[in-house]
Amino acid sequence: MKKKSLSRILALGLTAVMTAGMLAGCGGDGGSESTEASGGVSEESSAEESSAEESSAEESSAEESSEEAPEESSEAESSQEAEGGSGEVPTLVYWTVGGTPADDFEENIAQISDYTEEKIGVRLDVKIAAWDQYDTKMNTIVNTGEYFDLMFTNNTNYSKFVNLGAFEDITDLVQSVTPELYSFIPEQLWSGTQIHGKVYAVPTYKDSSLTQFYYIDDTYVQKYNIDMTTIDSMQALDPIVREIKEAEGKSFYPIQLDQGSLWNGFFNNYDGLAGGIQSIGVKLDDESRQVVCTLEQEDIMENLKLLHSWYTAGIINPDANVMTDSGKGHMFGNAQGWPSAAAGWAVGQGIDKYIVNKVFGPIYTTETIQGSMNAISVNSNYKEEALKVLQLMNTDSKFRDMCAYGIEGNHFEYTEDGFVNRLRDDWVWPSYTQGTFFIMSNQVGTDPNQWDEVKKQNEEAVPSTCLGFALDITNIQNEVSTVNTVWDKYKYDLLTGASDPEEVVPQCIEELKGAGLDTIIAEAQKQIDEFFK
Numbered sequence: 001m002k003k004k005s006l007s008r009i010l011a012l013g014l015t016a017v018m019t020a021g022m023l024a025g026c027g028g029d030g031g032s033e034s035t036e037a038s039g040g041v042s043e044e045s046s047a048e049e050s051s052a053e054e055s056s057a058e059e060s061s062a063e064e065s066s067e068e069a070p071e072e073s074s075e076a077e078s079s080q081e082a083e084g085g086s087g088e089v090p091t092l093v094y095w096t097v098g099g100t101p102a103d104d105f106e107e108n109i110a111q112i113s114d115y116t117e118e119k120i121g122v123r124l125d126v127k128i129a130a131w132d133q134y135d136t137k138m139n140t141i142v143n144t145g146e147y148f149d150l151m152f153t154n155n156t157n158y159s160k161f162v163n164l165g166a167f168e169d170i171t172d173l174v175q176s177v178t179p180e181l182y183s184f185i186p187e188q189l190w191s192g193t194q195i196h197g198k199v200y201a202v203p204t205y206k207d208s209s210l211t212q213f214y215y216i217d218d219t220y221v222q223k224y225n226i227d228m229t230t231i232d233s234m235q236a237l238d239p240i241v242r243e244i245k246e247a248e249g250k251s252f253y254p255i256q257l258d259q260g261s262l263w264n265g266f267f268n269n270y271d272g273l274a275g276g277i278q279s280i281g282v283k284l285d286d287e288s289r290q291v292v293c294t295l296e297q298e299d300i301m302e303n304l305k306l307l308h309s310w311y312t313a314g315i316i317n318p319d320a321n322v323m324t325d326s327g328k329g330h331m332f333g334n335a336q337g338w339p340s341a342a343a344g345w346a347v348g349q350g351i352d353k354y355i356v357n358k359v360f361g362p363i364y365t366t367e368t369i370q371g372s373m374n375a376i377s378v379n380s381n382y383k384e385e386a387l388k389v390l391q392l393m394n395t396d397s398k399f400r401d402m403c404a405y406g407i408e409g410n411h412f413e414y415t416e417d418g419f420v421n422r423l424r425d426d427w428v429w430p431s432y433t434q435g436t437f438f439i440m441s442n443q444v445g446t447d448p449n450q451w452d453e454v455k456k457q458n459e460e461a462v463p464s465t466c467l468g469f470a471l472d473i474t475n476i477q478n479e480v481s482t483v484n485t486v487w488d489k490y491k492y493d494l495l496t497g498a499s500d501p502e503e504v505v506p507q508c509i510e511e512l513k514g515a516g517l518d519t520i521i522a523e524a525q526k527q528i529d530e531f532f533k
Contacts, residue, residue, distance in 0.1 A: 090382050091123040092149040092389060095141060097134040099428030108410065112402050119396065120388045128429060131260035132324050142166045149380040150389065152433045153201055155370040156276045158193075163474055167200040167375040168383055174199065177384045181391035184436070192369030195470060201373035202390045205436040207338055207454050209461030210368040211361035212265045215342050215354040217331045220244060228357040234306050241332070245315045253317040255310060258326040262495035263307055264334050265360060270294050271464040273524055274366040275471030277480055278487050279512055280521055282528070284363060284464045289532060291525045293517060295505050304494060304501035311497030320496035334359070336371075338457055340450040343443050347425055362461035366470050372432055393435035400439050404431035419444045469531050476523050479516030486511045 091113075105128075113123035129137040135156065141148060142161055153161060161167055175182045181202065182190075189203040214231055221228060224244060231237050241254040248254070257263060270281030273291075281294045294300055310316050317326060328350045335345065342354040376386045392399050405412045405420055406427035412420045421444045431440065438451045447453065473480050490508045493499035509517075 089117055089121060089123055090385060091125050092380075092382055092386055093147060094124055094126045094150040094389075095138065095148050096126065096128055096152040096429065096433050097131060098128040098430050098433070099426075100130065101128055101428055102424075102426040105428075108407050111407055112399075115399060115402065116389065116392065119399070120385070120392055122382065122385045122389065124389070126429065130324075132258075145379070147379065148377050149382055149386045151375050151377065153373050153375045155272065155274050155367045158201060158370055158373060158375070159195060159274060159276055159470065159473055160477075160480070161375070162195045162200045163472075163477060166378060168378045168380065169198045169200060170202070170376060170383075170387065171199045173383065174202065174387060178387045178391040181387070181394055184394055189369055191468065192366050192470075193373060196472065201375040202387075202394075203369055204372035204374070204432065204434070205394065205438065206372065206432060207336065207437070207457060208369050208371070209362040209364045209458050210268065210336055210371070211338060211363075211457055212268060212334065212359050213337055213339070213342075213356045214334045214359050215332070215345060215356040216240075217351050218353040218355050220331055221355045226355075228355045231357050232359050234303050238306065238310075241310065241315050242313065244331070245313065250314065253315065255316045255332050256326045256330045257316055257320040257496045258323040259321070259492050260324060261326065262491065263497070264336070266300065266303060266495060267294055268360050268363070269299060270297075271365045271466045272367045273466060273469060273471040273528075274370050275473055275480070275524070277471075277483060277520060278491070279483060279517060280524060282464075282466050284365070284462075287465055289465055289528050291521045291528065293509065293512070293521065295509055295512075301501060301505065304497075304505065307495075307497035308500055309497075316497050321492045321498035338450065338454055340446040340453070343445045347422055347443070350425065362457050363464060364458075364461040364467055365464040366467060370470075374433075374435075390435065395439070397439045397441070400435060401441050403429060403434045404440050414441070415444060418442075419446075419448075466528065466532075469528060471524050472527060476516070476520050479519050482515040483512055483517050483520060486515050 105126075109124060109126045117123050138151065138153075138157055138161075140146070141151075142164060151167075153167070158167075185203060185205045189205060189208055190199060192208075193199050193201050193203050214228075214237065216226060216228065216231075220226065224240070224247075226240055231240060244254045245252065267278060267281060269284055270292075271284055272278065272281050279294055280291055282289050282291055307316075311318075311320070317323070320326070328348075330349050330351075333345060333349070333354070335341075337345075339356050339358075342356045346352065346354045374390055376383050380386055393403060394400075401412075401420065402408075405422065406424065408414065411424045411427045412422045415421055418441060420441045431437070437454060440451075442448055442450060486508065489511075490499075490504060494501060494504065494508070
């Protein structure tokens with residue numbers, strides 16, 4: 001699709017979105033917004049990803065998926081080749097992200113594979129990289145050529161992997177092989193996944209806009225008489241967490257963070273241009289579309305300083321910057337999602353009930369659309385079969401529930417009214433990474449109309465001034481790689497509050513500029529100016 005054609009489609013879509021938002025009362029409180037399983041909890045995702053299940057990132061393990069033996073890749077590839085030649089049912093290797101799988105995870109995936117074999121003639125080998133190891137593991141897989149068929153991808157690596165030639169161009173294939181999948185997902189989302197005018201991944205149709213929520217364990221809400229409706233920023237949260245810290249004592253940390261779940265939402269006000277570069281962006285409402293270094297912005301610095309003050313006051317756990325798993329039972333969290341997603345967050349944390357409040361959004365950017373996607377390897381022996389897996393994920397409610405919740409009778413049971421009652425809390429394949437939420441069964445305790453609310457949240461989303469644009473890093477790949485390496489060096493300390501931003505941020509910026517940040521900004525500005533002229 002040519003650039004001007006894409007712009008027209010987005011413009012028409014956004015006109016409809018904004019009109020619907022105004023008619024529905026755009027900008028309503030968090031309780032009126034849609035309920036979807038993030039990209040994150042915020043997925044999440046997103047993004048960072050993320051996403052409604054970003055809170056599950058607190059279950060991450062440093063050891064998960066980081067020590068794959070080199071020969072495993074060759075075994076997987078030879079296995080695929082053997083199956084392709086023998087006529088046996090193919091097994092598709094599906095890499096994703098999540099927590100530490102239970103001991104019976106592979107056995108349960110085998111039961112799910114029985115269903116996929118019956119429906120579409122394939123089996124699945126689902127491999128989960130730990131939250132804090134995902135970036136490293138996916139980079140290793142792509143750079144070494146390790147065999148896979150499907151891979152969860154998002155705005156942190158999608159553009160990079162496309163430019164490395166790792167993902168299959170499915171622009172035409174998705175329409176010819178899986179027309180039901182293609183017609184189900186809105187055109188706006190397909191447009192948001194395009195790079196060089198081509199589609200290289202299937203977007204997850206869920207809370208594809210970004211809305212951020214804070215949530216607090218209801219036990220403490222009641223104990224300290226907290227009015228959650230007033231907590232709409234870090235500054236508003238400040239006196240609450242200080243009061244709780246003083247009352248609960250030295251060994252209690254109101255905010256628990258780790259390397260897999262850093263403070264979420266720092267850069268929400270900036271469109272990251274879908275380039276996977278945290279240190280650049282355009283202010284969401286900037287009509288001039290000026291590309292800036294995010295770390296040089298006053299609002300970012302003020303929030304980093306506040307986070308550091310919480311760390312030094314013992315509000316944040318002292319090992320946050322080095323810990324890979326901060327455990328469960330967190331009093332406070334923040335994630336992308338929707339109000340009813342709190343039920344899932346509570347299950348993941350072993351908490352009876354969280355009280356939530358919206359603090360940001362909803363907003364639409366190309367990056368939020370790219371917060372959760374699934375791509376097919378350019379080297380896959382089963383490209384059409386892989387697409388059929390994703391079509392099944394987005395059209396078959398039984399399969400969707402199995403992937404989201406586990407095995408009926410083991411991980412969950414259905415109530416008489418069709419809700420999901422979870423029996424275990426160790427199904428760690430996050431639903432926001434898989435497929436649409438709109439055909440999933442609701443969990444006990446959630447609003448039965450939550451998927452309608454999620455759709456409404458998408459409709460009410462305000463577009464970034466850069467919506468539709470995705471940075472092409474072809475000419476700046478070396479600079480992007482080096483700049484991201486520098487950011488990775490500092491992010492754990494900065495986004496847990498462990499380092500003093502007034503000292504560390506200038507040093508980080510200096511190193512970023514030395515690594516080519518100004519070159520990246522200049523290239524991004526050039527592309528934006530050309531795209532929107």
